Amino acid sequence: MTVHTxxxxxxxxxxxxxxxxxxxxxxxxxxxxxxxxxxxxxxxDTSVIVLTGSSGTFCAxxxxxxxxxxxxxxxxxxxxxxxxxxxxxxxxxRRTLSKPVVAxxxxxxxxxxxxxxxxxxLRIAATDAIFGVYCRRWGVPLVDGGTVRLxxxxxHSHAMDLILTGRPVGGDEALRMGLxxxxxxxxxxxxxxxxxxxxxxxxxxxxxxxxxxxx
Numbered sequence: 001m002t003v004h005t006x007x008x009x010x011x012x013x014x015x016x017x018x019x020x021x022x023x024x025x026x027x028x029x030x031x032x033x034x035x036x037x038x039x040x041x042x043x044x045d046t047s048v049i050v051l052t053g054s055s056g057t058f059c060a061x062x063x064x065x066x067x068x069x070x071x072x073x074x075x076x077x078x079x080x081x082x083x084x085x086x087x088x089x090x091x092x093x094r095r096t097l098s099k100p101v102v103a104x105x106x107x108x109x110x111x112x113x114x115x116x117x118x119x120x121x122l123r124i125a126a127t128d129a130i131f132g133v134y135c136r137r138w139g140v141p142l143v144d145g146g147t148v149r150l151x152x153x154x155x156h157s158h159a160m161d162l163i164l165t166g167r168p169v170g171g172d173e174a175l176r177m178g179l180x181x182x183x184x185x186x187x188x189x190x191x192x193x194x195x196x197x198x199x200x201x202x203x204x205x206x207x208x209x210x211x212x213x214x215x
Contacts, residue, residue: 003032004054006042006052010047010201011194012040013053022060025090025112029063033091041097047201049097052104053113061111061135062089092117092130093144098209100200104193106186108164110168111135117141118149121212124193125180127171136166154178 006013014036016023025033040049053059075196088094090112103109103120110132117123125131133142151159154177157178162169174180183193198209 001032002026002029002073003036005036007045008194009032009198011044011050011197012043012046012048013050014040015052015055015189016059018063018175019055021056021063021065022057022062023055023064023113024089024096025116026062026063030087030091032088034087034095036042037095037097037101039090039118043169047099047196047205049101050104050197051097051101051116052190052193053106057107058103058105058109058129059113059116061115062111063075066137067170068205070184071089072090088144090116090119090144091204098213100197101194102194102197102200104189105180109139110136110170111142112146112160114145115118115146115149118146118153119144122181122193123174123179124182124184124187124189124196125171125174126189127183128186129171129174129189131162131169131174131179133163133166134168136163 002018003038004017006017018024040046086094093115101120103117103123105117105123105125108130108131109117111134114131114133158177171180171183175183
């Protein structure tokens with residue numbers, strides 16, 4: 001299994017587990033992520049979802065080796081799915097969930113992995129986390145909402161800096177520009193995200209979810 005789901009009371013943790021490719025996402029992983037988030041979003045016992053990656057890396061983006069081998073990562077076409085919010089190459093990033101999602105980021109969150117992080121409502125990052133549009137150097141575009149969400153989160157000027165240069169952004173700078181919501185010590189991103197998620201789960205959920213969707 002490339003995606004694992006663990007229940008922590010009212011918090012469900014979804015983990016990308018492909019350490020051999022720094023948790024890069026291929027078609028099977030995108031489908032598994034979509035299924036995991038669908039299940040958590042409809043689970044009455046789940047109030048908040050945490051997304052993380054195994055072995056000290058959040059996600060290195062799309063699996064470019066799989067793409068070069070002819071194994072495409074397109075999951076569903078909107079027409080075929082019969083819905084607007086079909087699964088994208090990174091999984092659930094074209095969908096709007098009813099529950100908040102917190103990203104627990106260790107190591108690299110780059111290219112499509114950055115897009116996954118941007119899709120989340122909050123980003124808890126280790127001090128040594130690295131963000132970046134690394135796909136710039138390979139001529140691969142941001143295809144799962146990154147060009148829309150990044151300017152909204154950090155402003156057009158900062159977003160253009162990241163999108164055009166593809167440069168790495170460390171945890172401290174990410175916090176200053178608003179890309180990361182909170183920083184924590186290396187190795188504690190998941191624990192910190194669980195604390196934040198647990199706090200969110202204590203609030204009246206109907207009001208919290210309504211305000212979240214309105215923002």
